[in-house]
Every structure is written in C-alpha cells, then in structure tokens.
Amino acid sequence: MKTILVIDDENMNRMSTKFILEKAGYNVVTAESGDEGIMLLSDIAADLVLLDVEMPDKNGIETLRELRRIPKLSNIRVCFLTASGSQDDLTEAVHLGAKGFIKKPCRPEELAAAVEEAFAKNDDRLMLVIDDETMNQMLLKRIFGREYHVAVEKSGEDGLAFLGKNIPDIILLDLKMQGIDGEETFQRIKQDERLANIPVIFLTADTDRSVEQRLFKMGAMDFIRKPFDPDIVHERVRRIMELQRLQNLLQDEVERKTNDLIHSFNKIQRLSEQIILALSAAIDAKDAYTNGHSDRVAEYSREIAKRMGKNDTEVNDIYYAAMLHDVGKIGIPGEIINKPGRLTDEEFDIIKSHTVKGAKILESISEMPGLSVGARWHHERYDGKGYPNGLKGEDIPETARIICVADCYDAMSSNRSYRKALPQEIVRAEIEKGRGTQFDPAIADIMLKMIDEDADYKMREV
Template structure:
C-alpha cells in the first residue's frame, strides 16, 4: 500500500502549499520539493487560507512566526473550516522551545521542522506525512464501504426474518412491513430524527419475531382462541424480547418486541406497564399494529370500513393507545381519502407531500 501511495505522488504530482513571509525560504522550499511535488506558495496567513480552499493541497508547510497573522492563528482557522480541516499541516519554526511544539500539536499540527532545515529531512518529512494521510483516508474509505455492506446485510436479514414470521399465516403477509411503515411515519410526524426513523422501522419489522415459537395452527385459527391458546400466543412478546435483547447495537428491537401489546391504561401484556412507563417507540408500534390488524384481511376477520377503524382508534384513545400518538394516526387516516394507506407504495407517496422531520 505504501508503495502505491509513493507511486501516486509521482504520477499525479500531489500539491504542497508552502507558507512563509520570507521570499528566500519560499524559494528554498520550492527547489527542494518540486522534484516530487507540485508546489504552490503563499507569503501571508490570508493568502494561505485562500489557497488552501482553492487548491486543497495534500500538505501545508506553515511558518509559525509570520508578520500579521501568525502560524498558530492560521492553523486554528484551517482546522475550524470544514473544507480545510483534514489537510495535514507541518509547522516550520526557528524556535526550539518545547512549549512552541506542544502548542502547535495541540492546535492540530502533525509535525514540526526546525529552520534552517536540512533538505533531505524536509523532503522525507513531507513524504512521510503525505503517505500517512493518504493511507488514513484510504483506510477510512474501506471502513465506510464495509460499514455500508454490513448495514445492507443487516437490513436484508431483518426483512428476511419479518417475512419468515409473516409466512406462518398467508393472511398476515406483509403485516410487519406495513407496521414498520406506519410506525416510521408516525415517528416522523412526531419530529423524530432521521436515525430514529430508521430504528423504529427496524423495530416494526421485527416486533412479531417471537411468533416463530407459536404453533401455526393457533396463528391460523379462524375461531375464538381458548384461554390456553391465548396464553400461548401472548408468550411471543417475551420470546421476541429474549431473541433480540442480545443485539446491543439496536436495543430498541427488543423493546418493540416486548412491549407492543402494552396498553396505555396498564391493562396490556406482558408486564402491565402504564402510560409513560411504556417506551414511546412501543406505544407507536402498538397503534400501528392495531391499525394494520383492522385494515387487513385475517383468518378470523375481514377488512373493516375506514370510518369504523377511525372510530375504534378514537374509542381506545387513552385506554389502549397513547393520546398523542392516537391523534397522529387519526390525522393520517383523515388524509387517506381513498383508503389506500394499507396498500403497497402508500408511505413513499405520502411522505413526499409532507414536510421534512426535524
């Protein structure tokens, strides 16, 4: 890798910006460096800041004791500007006091060169610094690329798991995706961050993962469940929690799975939590889950009319459902004039017409 970086500097003539108020020092530095690098010059701090933004050099050699704006002030401004903050800076100084070096390193310099400098040492320091900088940027690129692959894999895995749950009953196919979409839209209207919208979508996808332990005959039963069967199906919340709680990077997955059947008045399961004791994400998923149950064809029920669904949601405001979350869902229902919210593609088209979240 180092050899590749070295070859790159030869082929593309990487640029070095030299900043000094001495014409003699600028000329000397240019003669030493121009055999390997494209060299640009600046005689003041102001010229340096302009040149750094325009040319984005791979390295800046910056004199400390210049007239007007000194090197420390220039360094601070470079590091505080997003467009120049990543450019490595080597400070040049005739001051051999350690305090000067400590201050420069604290301000963000990567190295020091004492004037008058040895040509071979200058060239080697510049080369080493540029190579290290390019290696670090390449490493960060590879890390970002691998992180994106992992994120994509995780997303695909969650989609596959949600499909596996839905496959236990063909009547509920797509249920997890719809709950995820409704939850994300409710959260968006509550002003959640973009990252939180991704998180709650994932929670919605896997909220029913615990149903994998429930017998298919119970899930597909089209008549009233016995007390034993109902107890069995309620266990999916604990099973889902136990399955997901070890995923430390996204603890909300387990939260959504465990508490999406809690009721705002404390009459839900598995823990009988009440009001704000229930995590807000679980409160959102709970109402999204209930909405989809009423607007989807199931083994035991048909799709209910929109007006009836709306009335039921309002009836359960403050008992089953968080009032604030209920009001958001009612707003969404009222905007859904053609009763299309439970169809594929709804979320994308609706979100486009709504203001961005904070």
C-alpha cells in the same frame, strides 16, 4: 509499453498482480525474492517496481535500500505492496523515496489506479523562488537545480501570477521586496485554498524576531538567513520536504482507512437490515392471514415516530422494533395461529405468549436493545388492561405504545380470511374509541391525523 517488475514471494500474489496489470496494458515481469528482482533489473529496463514488504530473507525495505545503492538503479520508481507495514517501515520507505503504498489485498481497479498514480507522480519537483536579488536566484538554482525544476520570479506580483498557473512543491520567499512584499505574498498564498498547504520558507536578512514570530504563527515553515550557507539551506529544505511527504502519506493512509471503515460499516448495516427483513418474512409466512403485516406495521410506526419529532436513529430503531414485534409467533404452533374458528382460553394464552417469547428471542441481539421492547409490550394497553404485564400509561415504553397503535390499525385495515379490510371510517372510529384506553392519546391523535390525510385510503392491505 511500460514495464513493471513485481517482486513478491507469494506465487498467487505474483500471478494475480501480473494478470491485472497486463490487462491494464503493462508489460509485467515477476521475481520471487529481492535478490532475484535486483538481478533481473540489471537486464531489463523496468519503469516501476512493485515491491512486497514482507518477504523472507531480504524484505522489501532491505531490497529498496540495496537498489538505492546501485547507481544504475538508484532512481527507479518503487511502490510497496503491503498487508500490514509498520510505521517504521513506512517512514524508512518514504526516506528511500518510495512512490506509494498499495495495500494488499486490493481490487483490480485499485491496483491499476495506484500504479497509474505512481507513474503520474512527477519526478521533477517544482520549486518556486521569489526573490528580487539576482545573486540569490542564481545561488538557489545552483543548490537545488539537480533535484528540482527551479522557477524564479523577481517580485511578489510575478510570484502570485506564476502561482495562478502552477502549483509548486515548495516556495522560497524573500521577505523584503519592492511592491507586494514577502509577508503580503504569503498572506495571499495562505488565503488560496489551492496553495495553502505548500510549504513556504522565508529568506531574510531581517533580524526582527517579532516578524518571524508572526509569520510562524501564520504557518511559515522556516526562516533562512541571508547570506546563505548552501549546505544549511539544502538540509533545511530536504527536511521540510520529507516532513511534507510523510504528512501527505499519512493523510492518504487516514483517508484510505476511513473509507475502509465506512465501507465495512455500510456493509454491516445492509446485512443487519437484510437479516431483519428475512426474519420478518419468516414471521409473516407463519401466519397465513397476515401477509406483509410486519412490513406495514413498521412503515406506520416509522411515520408516527417521524411525526413525533424523533431523530433518524430513533426512527430507525422504532422501525426495526416494529418489523420484529411479532417474532415470538415463530414459537407458537401453526395450527393455533391459523385456527379458523374461535380460540379456547388455553389457546389464547398460548397466543399471548408470543410477546414474551419474542422478547426472549430479541434480547440476544445486544447491539439493538430496543428491539425486544417492542415485542414484549406491544399488546399492553394504556389503561393497564393489556398483556403480558398489565403496564399502564407511560410505564409502557414509548416504542411499544407506537407499535400498539400501528399494529391495531393494520389489523383493521388489512384483509382476513373471513372479511375484507374494514372501511376507513370504522377504522378511524375504533382508533378514536381506543384513545386513552387502549392507546396513548397523543399517539392515537397522530394516527388519526394520518388517517385524515389519507383521502384515498391508501394505508391498508391491497
């Protein structure tokens, strides 16, 4: 069983991390400070240290720095736990060989996966040397043998065959070789999606600058001139690998942040939808005769908007505006809304005020300015004889003109206390009659087409 040491100054974090990792099958030891952790490590053989970055006294970076100075512990795997880690910390941690960063707080499965990944990372980094000169092969093996598993291939063909089965961390590539030369080998590497990101350093005795320029443009990382100076070769490779590691870490971080953002965005979107649905249910609950009215008007409006060629965002905006078009009814006394007999003029005026009341309620939702438009003007008529403002024709916002048709259609095709839904041919005739007077003729035409396609009269309250 693998042993993990968790160093974190917060008791809750230590306990929860221990709990999660023990459940995932690890043996977990905890320490509440860097010093305690270092002391423990001299007694226990830990396979991995999870190290909190922000700690009083000695922080995570300082602790790791100290660990790296203790010969017995200098190679221990370390992953950071961090809530906010600054870029400087990140850079230094990478220099110090941290295996990864686990962002706090994280879900149990994320923690277990990150730990698994830290274990999966192979310490034996693989270097591929493609060079036909034995002397160079031996020299490079001697320089890098302690840090890398160095694979040697003596031709471009052999190198590519090796790459068919292995993905090294870095490639050192001789430029001049028999058969497939360095440049062609490099081109093939770059064309292979699996290999394209592996850093390639050319080994060359060539002093032709134009070749260098061309290869740099194609993505070569560096050129090392033969004969080699071992220290320079070593330092160049070290720098390139560091750069690569940093780049990968940053890429991971960007990916993680992007996923977080998408997750939050989707959550907010779902929340907004749920609030709108709850509000529309509240509207319909107020009016005993219009069960599901808002829902159906929204569905019909969405279909009309789609047929008008609106894009997804526009269709959605219209859908939500339609869902809330009668929200002002919340502000109208229930006894007037649900009055069984004829309304007096005064009562009718009060009912009419649901348009302006609704618009005022929805105006406060500044993120969706289109919502209030539907509420305010869905009782306007194309001929200018509607309310509340007597707007005419195209002066009525399109969203309101769509909702108006959908709203009237649903009023006729749904049941009332005093009648069942009207027969489809009567509803159709009424829409046709209102074409150009009550309704925008183009939108009425779309509604008529929808009716004609609805052979079984499914678009109605059942």
